[in-house]
């Protein structure tokens with residue numbers, strides 16, 4: 001990345017740690033680039049609480065902490081214990097404080113954070129795979145998305161409305177096969193409008209970052 005904010009250093013001890021935790025790739029870097037591009041909108045929200053679901057190495061939540069600043073609480077979750085540990089180490093290495101929680105989606109935080117999350121991130125397992133490959137821990141949980149690559153994403157989308165604050169924004173990583181138009185329709189039903197804040201081809205994947213805000217939100221300045 002050649003923006004004004006530095007890509008976080010990663011908290012792994014050894015390259016082999018990435019046998020167990022998702023190593024940041026084009027999808028992660030596109031999310032970082034689009035958060036940076038959307039910086040003015042992020043600051044306009046005046047965030048108090050940010051949450052990343054599926055933090056992996058911790059690169060995205062740490063980057064968000066770098067660009068949004070210190071007087072904010074950063075929560076994140078992962079279903080993979082090694083990812084939770086690496087996220088803590090990544091944040092620490094970059095002088096940031098995050099609260100990683102081992103749980104499915106945002107299950108352990110839903111009650112506590114109801115209506116309070118100002119910035120929500122999810123780079124889900126989005127690869128199209130047979131349903132029986134959708135994993136519940138370990139490195140396989142990083143990519144296996146089941147039918148249309150949507151099985152994990154679709155479990156989370158109905159929870160977004162209860163987590164997000166009135167002006168909150170939700171950033172979701174998708175590929176073309178996930179059918180972004182269908183996700184837009186689904187989220188419209190929950191009261192959100194969608195904007196594609198950026199796309200990039202990476203090998204066989206056509207990646208996009210979708211941003212959802214409530215239909216009543218004022219966050220919509222042109223990028």
Ligand SMILES: C[S@@+](CC[C@H](N)C(=O)[O-])C[C@H]1O[C@@H](n2cnc3c(N)ncnc32)[C@H](O)[C@@H]1O
Nearest residue numbers: 022028054055056078079080104105123141142
């Ligand atoms: C594509 S990786 C993204 C990692 C990191 N956010 C990044 O962008 O580099 C997806 C992450 O989601 C986690 N994950 C998958 N299913 C999950 C679930 N049901 N609940 C919480 N985390 C999950 C995986 O363990 C993995 O760390």
